[in-house]
Amino acid sequence: MQTSVSTALLRLLKNQKYHLVGQHSAVKRCRWLYESLVHNRPCYKQKFYGIRSHQCVQMTPSVLYCNMRCRFCWRIQSGDVAFKWDETGPSRWDDPETIVEACIEAQTDILSGYKANPKVDKKTLREASTPRHAAISLTGEPTLYPRLGELIKSFHKRGFTTFLVSNGTLPDVLTQLDTEPTQLYVSLCAYDKQTFTKTCRPQIPNAWERLTKTLSLLSSFKCPTVIRLTLVRHVNLSHPEQYARLLSKAHPTYVEPKAYMHVGASQLRLSYENMPSHQEIRDFAVTVARETGYNLLDEAPESRVVLLSDLDQPLKLA
Numbered sequence: 001m002q003t004s005v006s007t008a009l010l011r012l013l014k015n016q017k018y019h020l021v022g023q024h025s026a027v028k029r030c031r032w033l034y035e036s037l038v039h040n041r042p043c044y045k046q047k048f049y050g051i052r053s054h055q056c057v058q059m060t061p062s063v064l065y066c067n068m069r070c071r072f073c074w075r076i077q078s079g080d081v082a083f084k085w086d087e088t089g090p091s092r093w094d095d096p097e098t099i100v101e102a103c104i105e106a107q108t109d110i111l112s113g114y115k116a117n118p119k120v121d122k123k124t125l126r127e128a129s130t131p132r133h134a135a136i137s138l139t140g141e142p143t144l145y146p147r148l149g150e151l152i153k154s155f156h157k158r159g160f161t162t163f164l165v166s167n168g169t170l171p172d173v174l175t176q177l178d179t180e181p182t183q184l185y186v187s188l189c190a191y192d193k194q195t196f197t198k199t200c201r202p203q204i205p206n207a208w209e210r211l212t213k214t215l216s217l218l219s220s221f222k223c224p225t226v227i228r229l230t231l232v233r234h235v236n237l238s239h240p241e242q243y244a245r246l247l248s249k250a251h252p253t254y255v256e257p258k259a260y261m262h263v264g265a266s267q268l269r270l271s272y273e274n275m276p277s278h279q280e281i282r283d284f285a286v287t288v289a290r291e292t293g294y295n296l297l298d299e300a301p302e303s304r305v306v307l308l309s310d311l312d313q314p315l316k317l318a
């Protein structure tokens with residue numbers, strides 16, 4: 001990890017169970033990996049899309065870097081704690097092959113902790129030792145990594161599928177990816193520019209215009225696309241009709257209205273009270289579905305998320 005980032009900050013990330021990889025990447029055990037191994041309870045992405053939770057690596061090539069400072073983000077942001085750093089990126093970027101290899105090793109390390117656990121199903125653990133999916137989503141903005149297309153390709157070369165989650169503020173990076181992910185997520189966390197500015201606190205000029213440009217280009221992707229709405233009570237959980245207008249223009253394969261979760265560093269900026277119930281998300285999703293003509297295909301109350309699409313059923317990716 002680069003020396004300009006203080007060792008105290010790196011220690012904090014390690015205490016939060018981030019497995020740091022190279023200069024700027026990380027893997028973290030997803031809650032659903034644990035649930036899947038110990039309680040046979042997979043995550044909603046398995047239910048919706050067939051992505052097997054116990055074979056999923058949750059990683060980021062940009063653990064400390066982003067061009068926004070969303071209030072609901074679980075990432076530690078510069079100034080949240082005693083440390084400040086340049087969030088635009090590290091002084092040097094690692095090679096994609098090295099990152100992928102190190103992420104797989106980190107996942108092996110994570111899994112080694114389960115070998116002695118009598119509650120873990122041995123067959124599931126054996127399968128988990130061959131990960132098949134990379135969620136490029138853990139934290140930070142992955143489009144800041146200048147070799148993102150190569151990173152995706154490196155995962156695909158090893159038989160992985162990939163979900164890429166972006167804040168959509170770098171449309172040129174997304175449209176110029178030499179390899180598309182298996183599924184592309186773009187976050188839309190506001191129904192207009194003013195709400196966007198207050199909720200996402202962009203650190204670059206014209207971020208809203210850049211995001212809406214990405215939305216207008218979404219239908220040019222060959223892979224399935226998802227617009228994720230992270231909804232925070234008293235912040236951006238309102239005006240479903242305005243969200244619906246933006247969604248209708250973008251015409252993604254799916255829309256995932258999802259509740260903000262009061263976890264990680266977001267607890268420094270928001271209160272428990274800001275976390276919507278599943279019923280609130282469902283009611284919101286029903287209005288969005290009515291306004292867009294999308295179908296309500298599925299839902300996962302434990303993750304407070306609903307799946308909308310103009311398809312009759314989701315495409316299974318694995």
Ligand code: SF4
Nearest residue numbers: 066068070073140167
């Ligand atoms: S865009 Fe993503 S990583 Fe960046 S601050 Fe917002 S939620 Fe966090």
